[in-house]
Amino acid sequence: MSYWRGIIHKYKEFLPVNEKTPIITLCEGNTPLVYAENLARAIGFKGGIFLKYEGLNPTGSFKDRGMTVAISKAVEAGKRAVICASTGNTSASAAAYAAKAGLRAFVLLPKGAVALGKLSQAVIYGAKVIAIQGNFDDALYIVRKIGELMPVEIVNSVNPYRIEGQKTGAFEICDALGKAPDYHFIPVGNAGNITAYWKGYKEYYQVGKIDNLPKMMGWQAEGSAPIVKGYPIKNPQTIATAIRIGNPYSWQPALQAVHESGGLIDAVSDDEILYAYKLTASTEGIFCEPASAASVAGLIKLTREGFFKGGETVVCTLTGNGLKDPDTAMRVCEEPITLPPDVDKVVGVISL
Ligand code: AN7
Numbered sequence: 001m002s003y004w005r006g007i008i009h010k011y012k013e014f015l016p017v018n019e020k021t022p023i024i025t026l027c028e029g030n031t032p033l034v035y036a037e038n039l040a041r042a043i044g045f046k047g048g049i050f051l052k053y054e055g056l057n058p059t060g061s062f063k064d065r066g067m068t069v070a071i072s073k074a075v076e077a078g079k080r081a082v083i084c085a086s087t088g089n090t091s092a093s094a095a096a097y098a099a100k101a102g103l104r105a106f107v108l109l110p111k112g113a114v115a116l117g118k119l120s121q122a123v124i125y126g127a128k129v130i131a132i133q134g135n136f137d138d139a140l141y142i143v144r145k146i147g148e149l150m151p152v153e154i155v156n157s158v159n160p161y162r163i164e165g166q167k168t169g170a171f172e173i174c175d176a177l178g179k180a181p182d183y184h185f186i187p188v189g190n191a192g193n194i195t196a197y198w199k200g201y202k203e204y205y206q207v208g209k210i211d212n213l214p215k216m217m218g219w220q221a222e223g224s225a226p227i228v229k230g231y232p233i234k235n236p237q238t239i240a241t242a243i244r245i246g247n248p249y250s251w252q253p254a255l256q257a258v259h260e261s262g263g264l265i266d267a268v269s270d271d272e273i274l275y276a277y278k279l280t281a282s283t284e285g286i287f288c289e290p291a292s293a294a295s296v297a298g299l300i301k302l303t304r305e306g307f308f309k310g311g312e313t314v315v316c317t318l319t320g321n322g323l324k325d326p327d328t329a330m331r332v333c334e335e336p337i338t339l340p341p342d343v344d345k346v347v348g349v350i351s352l
Helices: 007-014 037-043 063-076 089-101 116-124 136-149 160-166 168-177 192-206 251-261 270-284 293-304 326-332 343-349
Strands: 033-035 048-053 081-085 104-110 128-132 183-187 215-221 264-268 313-318
Touching: 007 063, 007 168, 033 168, 037 048, 037 270, 037 293, 048 168, 063 081, 063 089, 063 160, 081 089, 081 136, 089 104, 089 116, 104 116, 104 136, 116 128, 116 326, 128 136, 160 168, 160 192, 168 192, 168 313, 183 192, 183 293, 192 215, 192 251, 215 251, 215 293, 251 264, 264 270, 264 293, 270 293, 270 326, 293 313
Parallel strands: 048 313, 081 104, 104 128, 183 215, 183 313, 215 264
Antiparallel strands: 033 048
């Protein structure tokens, strides 16, 4: 069969699966790598920008790559239920893949701090949703305790199968470009994805699929930047709720990715994130969520600082779909004009 059947079918030899693993897939992966010449021109970047649009995965974020592996392995191990803490996307993905697998799903969300689209996904896929009066870090702590107490599989990136699946994003980029980019820009929350991409690039390098490695460039939101600051943040804040995380689980592997690759991890402000969010949509026709725009915001920041020599190839991972959080788009953009049903009145507001 030649049609796309998801990342496990495509990249089996790199994944911890065998003939007995039941493959639970929603045909995730194979997402567009969009050449962003308009964005490059707009920000004065003198090289090639490619946007890896992970918002086009089945539940609208990169989490589906890790979840297909985590849920397949949970089924293989005979598990009946999964649990996760989430800023929204992990819960949407866990709920969907659990539904496909016939498993029960329990998701713990920070109350009032999850975009409505993501919450609606968890609910409609049939997960038991528990809103915690606390933040993501509180919810993850509880999930890890419950994982010790009850026969339920944790599908946060505490689960190594998540990282395994997510590394396929790097494979797809290399397959598309025929090489690794010079720089890979990526938002950082719980720091699993930067860890996963670096693992993917290194594995492709080891088997000779590529002969270069990118510098890993991770971006946290200023109010939620524990790795940049060097200590956990008790009460993280940012408009990019997906990365509102004060004590990332994959802190050390993320630092290792940055150090081994010669990259960096830095922070961008909410204003910089929103600017990048709007610019990506208005120049490239790609609506990502605010957290995803942290990667583009980081690229804009470094471009303005004169960081690049010119001629570099960079990839920005756009981790999630903007439709998950339409409230933010409506808050930061101009309100639609309301008019009576009158041709002249409408003509009056159209300037060509
Ligand atoms: C759109 O869903 O942590 O650094 O619980 O949803 O691998 O955590 C989401 C994270 C970036 C950060 N962009 O990735 C969750 C969750 C989007 C995200 C990140 C997330 P990691």
